[in-house]
Structures are given as C-alpha cells and as structure tokens.
Amino acid sequence: MKLLFATLWMVCGLASRAVADTSVTCTALEIRASVAASPNMPPELKALEKKLRKPPFSSWNAFALLSNTSVVAVVLKPTQLALVMGKAALLVREASAQRVAVTVTMDDESGQRVVDTKVSMALGDYVVIGRPIGNDGHLLAIRCVK
Amino acid sequence: MKTDYDLMCLHDGEIDPTESRAQRANLSADPHAATKLQFMGQLGDSLRAQAAAAMEEAPTDAMWQRIAPALATPVVPMRPPLQGYLWSAAAGAALAAAATVLLMRGLTDVARSQNAAVVTPPTTAPFVMVKASPPEVESLDVPTGSGAVFTLQDEDGSAAVIWISHDESGDPL
Numbered sequence: 001m002k003l004l005f006a007t008l009w010m011v012c013g014l015a016s017r018a019v020a021d022t023s024v025t026c027t028a029l030e031i032r033a034s035v036a037a038s039p040n041m042p043p044e045l046k047a048l049e050k051k052l053r054k055p056p057f058s059s060w061n062a063f064a065l066l067s068n069t070s071v072v073a074v075v076l077k078p079t080q081l082a083l084v085m086g087k088a089a090l091l092v093r094e095a096s097a098q099r100v101a102v103t104v105t106m107d108d109e110s111g112q113r114v115v116d117t118k119v120s121m122a123l124g125d126y127v128v129i130g131r132p133i134g135n136d137g138h139l140l141a142i143r144c145v146k
Numbered sequence: 147m148k149t150d151y152d153l154m155c156l157h158d159g160e161i162d163p164t165e166s167r168a169q170r171a172n173l174s175a176d177p178h179a180a181t182k183l184q185f186m187g188q189l190g191d192s193l194r195a196q197a198a199a200a201m202e203e204a205p206t207d208a209m210w211q212r213i214a215p216a217l218a219t220p221v222v223p224m225r226p227p228l229q230g231y232l233w234s235a236a237a238g239a240a241l242a243a244a245a246t247v248l249l250m251r252g253l254t255d256v257a258r259s260q261n262a263a264v265v266t267p268p269t270t271a272p273f274v275m276v277k278a279s280p281p282e283v284e285s286l287d288v289p290t291g292s293g294a295v296f297t298l299q300d301e302d303g304s305a306a307v308i309w310i311s312h313d314e315s316g317d318p319l
Contacts, residue, residue, distance in 0.1 A: 048302075099279075125281050
C-alpha cells in the first residue's frame with residue numbers, strides 16, 4: 001500500500017510539474033479608449049500607462065477597463081477569452097524560460113474576424129491589438145508570464 | 147493463374163523454350179492471361195514504333211556537318227573526370243576536418259563545464275546579462291481592413307502594437 005501511495009505521489013508530482021513547464025499565465029486587458037473632459041487611467045493599466053501616453057494611443061485621454069481576464073494557458077491548447085466587445089482566442093504555441101510565442105484571434109461583436117496574428121515576445125511584454133470604433137478605440141492587451 | 151512477371155518473362159522470351167511452349171499451350175485455358183500477353187505484345191509494338199519515329203527526327207551526321215561550321219564558339223574539350231574528383235575529395239576532406247575540430251571542441255567544452263561544476267561549484271549564481279529582444283509579429287491577417295505593426299518600448303518593457311484600420315472608418319493613424 002505504501003508503495004502504491006508513493007508511486008501515485010510521484011506520478012502526480014511529475015504530472016503537475018509537466019503542466020507547469022508547458023503553461024504560462026496570460027492576462028488579457030480589454031480597454032476602451034476615448035476622449036473625455038476628465039482624463040482617466042485605471043490602476044490596472046499602470047503597467048501600460050507609459051505606452052498609452054504615446055501615439056497613436058495619445059489621441060485619447062480616457063481609458064476604461066472593459067474586462068480583465070487571467071488564464072493559465074497550456075501550450076498548444078487554445079483558450080477562449082470572453083470580451084465585452086466580441087471575443088478572442090489565445091493559443092500559446094511555444095513557451096521557454098524567456099519567450100513565448102502566441103497566436104491571437106479576435107472577432108468583433110458580430111462574429112466577424114478582426115485579426116489573426118502570431119507574435120513572439122519576451123515573457124512580461126505585451127501584444128496590443130487596437131482598432132477604431134468611431135472616434136473611440138478598442139484595445140486588447142495580452143501579456144504572458146511564467 | 148500466371149503472375150504479371152511470369153507473363154512478362156514469357157513475352158520477352160526469358161524462360162526455357164520448352165517451358166515457354168508449355169505455358170503458351172496452357173494459355174487457352176486462361177483467357178485473362180492470354181489477353182494480358184496480347185496487350186504486352188501490342189504495347190511493345192507501339193513503343194518500338196515511337197522509338198523508330200524519334201530516331202528519324204534526330205539530327206543526322208549530315209545535319210551536324212552543316213551546323214558545325216556555323217558555330218561561333220569553338221568546342222572546348224571536357225575536363226578530365228579525375229580533376230573533378232580531386233576537387234570534390236579535397237573539399238570533402240576539408241569539411242570533414244572542420245566538422246571533427248568543431249565536434250572535438252564541443253565535447254571538450256562539455257567535459258570542461260562538467261568538471262568545473264564538480265570541482266569548483268560556484269558559490270553565487272553568475273550574473274547573466276540577457277539582451278532583451280523586442281516582440282516579433284510573425285504573421286498578421288486582417289480580413290476586413292489593413293494592419294500596421296510597430297513596437298513601443300520603455301523602462302516597463304516592450305509592446306508589439308497591431309493597429310487595425312478598417313477601410314470605411316476614421317483612423318487616428
């Protein structure tokens with residue numbers, strides 16, 4: 001019986017380690033950018049603030065966080081991201097100790113494909129997908145860390 | 147039932163004459179094999195006719211005698227085959243020597259690093275300066291418009307920005 005428990009413990013430990021090695025934690029921030037009388041920058045966007053102050057995002061001064069989704073993405077397993085304005089899917093294709101390669105697809109509210117892109121970036125960096133909606137902007141910023 | 151190979155040998159006369167006569171006599175009992183053998187004969191005749199027609203269209207010696215004086219470039223004799231072999235052998239030997247040197251150097255480095263890890267383990271983790279490389283957009287498909295790609299960098303890190311421009315909408319870019 002002890003041998004059985006020891007074997008199960010080893011198998012579970014190895015399996016959890018394998019999952020940890022092939023997964024990354026990705027955060028998707030959905031942002032609505034607009035021009036307002038009073039500028040707004042939510043605290044959740046602090047890490048992106050300097051970039052949002054630069055063109056082309058500097059056209060707007062009010063940024064609203066529409067959704068904030070954090071997922072544990074396993075390599076080669078697609079993850080759906082529910083957005084307020086449409087939907088997106090994230091596929092981590094490769095993840096090393098320093099970089100991650102992802103495929104991101106985003107659809108608008110009518111289900112029409114907006115973008116399908118493959119990006120390779122350092123862990124902790126962002127990929128920001130933006131599109132105009134009238135005079136406003138709709139942004140999806142994705143960042144993955146180990 | 148004869149195999150196709152047996153029938154081909156029979157057709158090409160590659161078996162013993164006595165056995166050939168016996169097999170041809172037995173073909174009356176196997177109409178399928180007889181048809182195949184007949185088809186092989188027709189195919190052979192067709193191929194021989196094609197080859198004969200091609201030979202008739204080929205340049206003759208008389209034609210070459212008329213063409214040769216009109217050629218501006220003199221005929222250059224081919225390089226002796228041995229010379230080509232020598233160059234190939236020399237290049238191959240050089241590549242093999244380079245590969246051996248690289249392999250031995252790699253093995254020596256591995257052995258040296260293993261010995262170093264065993265004999266003198268580092269007391270502190272070495273500081274490794276890793277040069278950050280910006281995000282790379284490997285592919286981009288924008289079905290309903292066009293996309294612009296650029297990178298924003300600051301002390302907080304880098305961001306690959308993909309800006310989608312719809313054809314009918316206004317755009318701050």
